[in-house]
Amino acid sequence: MADTPNGIPAPLVCSGAAASLIDEERAREIAGEWLDGEKNPVVPDETIQFGKAVLIYYPFWKFSREDGGEDVIVYRPACGTLLSGLQDLQREETRVVPVPKDANILPATVFSTVYLPELHGIARGEELVGIPLWMISYKVKNSIYMMVVNGESGLVYPGWHPVKEPAVWKRTALTAFIPMVLLSMTAVYLSPWFFILAAGLLIIFLYRSRMFGMVNTKYLEGKDGS
Amino acid sequence: MVLERSVEDLISEIQYKAKITRGVADRTVRDWFTKGVKAPDLSREGVVTELYLVYLPFWRFVAQGKAVACGYSEYTEKTGNVIRNIFEELIDEEFIWTECACDTGKCGITKLWLDPGGEVPYVRGSVVSMDAGGSAIEASKRGREEVHRMIKEAAAKRIQVLTLEKTFLIPKVFELVYAPVWIAHYSYKGGDYTAIVDGVRGEVLGGTAPNNLTARTRMMILTFTAGGIMIGSSIAMLIHPGPYQISELFQIILLLLGIAMCMAAYPAFKEGRTFVSSGSMQHILALSPATRVPKQLTDNEILNHESTLLKCPVCGEVVEQPWGEVVSACKKCHHLLDVTANTVKLVPYDVAKPDLLARTAMKGMDPEYIPFWKFEVDFNVTDRLAGGETKTGLPDISGKRSYYICAADIPRYVSEPWEIDLTIRNPEIVEDFAGREGTYLTILMNQNTARKLTEFLYLRYETEKPGILQVLRYNFQVDNARILYIPYYKEKTSYIPGI
Ligand SMILES: [Zn+2]
Numbered sequence: 119m120a121d122t123p124n125g126i127p128a129p130l131v132c133s134g135a136a137a138s139l140i141d142e143e144r145a146r147e148i149a150g151e152w153l154d155g156e157k158n159p160v161v162p163d164e165t166i167q168f169g170k171a172v173l174i175y176y177p178f179w180k181f182s183r184e185d186g187g188e189d190v191i192v193y194r195p196a197c198g199t200l201l202s203g204l205q206d207l208q209r210e211e212t213r214v215v216p217v218p219k220d221a222n223i224l225p226a227t228v229f230s231t232v233y234l235p236e237l238h239g240i241a242r243g244e245e246l247v248g249i250p251l252w253m254i255s256y257k258v259k260n261s262i263y264m265m266v267v268n269g270e271s272g273l274v275y276p277g278w279h280p281v282k283e284p285a286v287w288k289r290t291a292l293t294a295f296i297p298m299v300l301l302s303m304t305a306v307y308l309s310p311w312f313f314i315l316a317a318g319l320l321i322i323f324l325y326r327s328r329m330f331g332m333v334n335t336k337y338l339e340g341k342d343g344s
Numbered sequence: 345m346v347l348e349r350s351v352e353d354l355i356s357e358i359q360y361k362a363k364i365t366r367g368v369a370d371r372t373v374r375d376w377f378t379k380g381v382k383a384p385d386l387s388r389e390g391v392v393t394e395l396y397l398v399y400l401p402f403w404r405f406v407a408q409g410k411a412v413a414c415g416y417s418e419y420t421e422k423t424g425n426v427i428r429n430i431f432e433e434l435i436d437e438e439f440i441w442t443e444c445a446c447d448t449g450k451c452g453i454t455k456l457w458l459d460p461g462g463e464v465p466y467v468r469g470s471v472v473s474m475d476a477g478g479s480a481i482e483a484s485k486r487g488r489e490e491v492h493r494m495i496k497e498a499a500a501k502r503i504q505v506l507t508l509e510k511t512f513l514i515p516k517v518f519e520l521v522y523a524p525v526w527i528a529h530y531s532y533k534g535g536d537y538t539a540i541v542d543g544v545r546g547e548v549l550g551g552t553a554p555n556n557l558t559a560r561t562r563m564m565i566l567t568f569t570a571g572g573i574m575i576g577s578s579i580a581m582l583i584h585p586g587p588y589q590i591s592e593l594f595q596i597i598l599l600l601l602g603i604a605m606c607m608a609a610y611p612a613f614k615e616g617r618t619f620v621s622s623g624s625m626q627h628i629l630a631l632s633p634a635t636r637v638p639k640q641l642t643d644n645e646i647l648n649h650e651s652t653l654l655k656c657p658v659c660g661e662v663v664e665q666p667w668g669e670v671v672s673a674c675k676k677c678h679h680l681l682d683v684t685a686n687t688v689k690l691v692p693y694d695v696a697k698p699d700l701l702a703r704t705a706m707k708g709m710d711p712e713y714i715p716f717w718k719f720e721v722d723f724n725v726t727d728r729l730a731g732g733e734t735k736t737g738l739p740d741i742s743g744k745r746s747y748y749i750c751a752a753d754i755p756r757y758v759s760e761p762w763e764i765d766l767t768i769r770n771p772e773i774v775e776d777f778a779g780r781e782g783t784y785l786t787i788l789m790n791q792n793t794a795r796k797l798t799e800f801l802y803l804r805y806e807t808e809k810p811g812i813l814q815v816l817r818y819n820f821q822v823d824n825a826r827i828l829y830i831p832y833y834k835e836k837t838s839y840i841p842g843i
Contacts, residue, residue: 121563130469149555162799175766181392197400197472198398198446198473198474198475199398199474200474200527200538201500202393202394202536202538203393203394203529204528205394205396206394214677227468227469227473227475228469228471228473229469229470230397231470232469232471232472233471245522276536277536277551278536279535279536279538286727287564287610290561290568291564291567291568291606291610294564294565294569294572295568295569295572295606296567296572297572297573297574298568298569298571298573298576299572299575299576299579300575300576301570301572301573301576302573302574302575302577302580303577303578303579305577305578305580306576306577306580306584307580307584312780313573316569316573320566320569321570321749322567324562324566328826330391
């Protein structure tokens, strides 16, 4: 944040960028794998429709620090963002390449001084680096979601996504419905005491919903769910 | 207010100071986890993965709204009589419009939740902020339209049938306000969610959360058992009445009710995925911090760069539009200039001489010269109808006369009686050619706004007459705008007119 003679801060410009090693096709593959994967949060029987994918370079402050005899590198976003996963960006590669000419790079709007109070150790250097991020939109049912894939490392920052629920709604509805229909029919034909039985069953249902397979225990207790 | 030229580069940017620390924000989010119909184990299983402070930009437009609305509301009594209430409403209050200037996506924050007061200047780069996107000109237009609508709504609140309605608006401030929020990204059982905490007062403003699955399962079971009982027993009764003497119609209703209940409950409880969620993620690019759209120069302006400079029509000195709505004096030749978006107009002005009475009474005191817009107005009332007593001792101000609108930064409740007094009296003005030394107050209202206020002055005057105004039709013509500096003697907190 060097000041020009007029006292107007010079515009913050990235001195380099992380190389974009992942092309659009690969980024879409990674996104698809993540959504289909074991930890898959999406309701499985819904089809996922992929939309646009855009590569945007986000500016980051790269702080080189010496902390307790060790060299530490910390990355902090140099522009405001509501995306998740970017506050403490981890980067294994340290190489920086020139920013590609046609890169869609966001302007840096935050001075490095903003982050200084929270950093440890002795300052050894700071620079602005552009990190390529793939913004991939996808549609599940009628909602549109967005996922971010790091264009250098292929890491996924999922953000807001549809969530698979450990409940089996169809089974819940039928388990509650069918016995009640049968019980109340019997009650009308034979004796109203069967209504009391129905009430009792209802209480059992309410307290032991998991027992009747209403909640998918396999999902609740982990992947292998034995 | 002429914002058009200066908005893009000169718009004032202010910010609220963050008063909530990270620790407090963290505690607020954890408290929030335990409230509402969220997953019951959220406070145990929810892990805050990121918590950071960011400033969100908001456009804010503050304006004094003025309106006159007349009309009536009717209702029919039990006896069949139609009772008509007639109304005459006068609105004169401050209206505030705000709009989020960036896309907050799923977090769904669209309006500023903080009231004006306590802001400090915003220094670019000194805090982490979302960039304001879109055009300030467009935003100010939207704000103006919206405030007009708000004024109309306030004026016509009690009135069913409007017979007369006029709204006026005096712009006060158009600014970009940055408000601090703590963003908490957190995960819960494989899902990722976000909560937003107000950085000034420490309340949760919005966000997403997993909701209570157990509660929903139970609600589902409850409705389906009830539905099952209703359907089962009604079918049984329809086939074989048994000992129950219930009409068939009731049985069919019971059956249909049971089916309807199940059909409504199933999607409702199945879809209840999150606790709070609004906004959309449809504009993928809008999610990236947007850059402000700079003022567009026309081709002609680019070709002839000179033409974007505004010059004094008298001496040719380059003038700059000062911030706000002001008429200012040329630095070189001291003529009054009305600098608008694309033009510079010379404003004729006079200075009134304090009359003899005032000069002798206020001997040794120097008057302050307060600028007024003076218009030659011709009001022609073609139709007037008022309910109740209309005989009045107030003089008529229609027809040809001079109207006065105060242009200085003086509270409107102080200046409005002066305006009415001057407009009724239309005093003889003795011009002071000597160019008297003294305090000349700044002109903070431009001709257009003042011109509109002449109509309001008339309407307001009419509503002050006894009786309830219902219909007023008129045509009017405003000519010959000039500034008149009128001397006022300031005595403690009050002003005594010098003419
Ligand atoms: Zn001049």
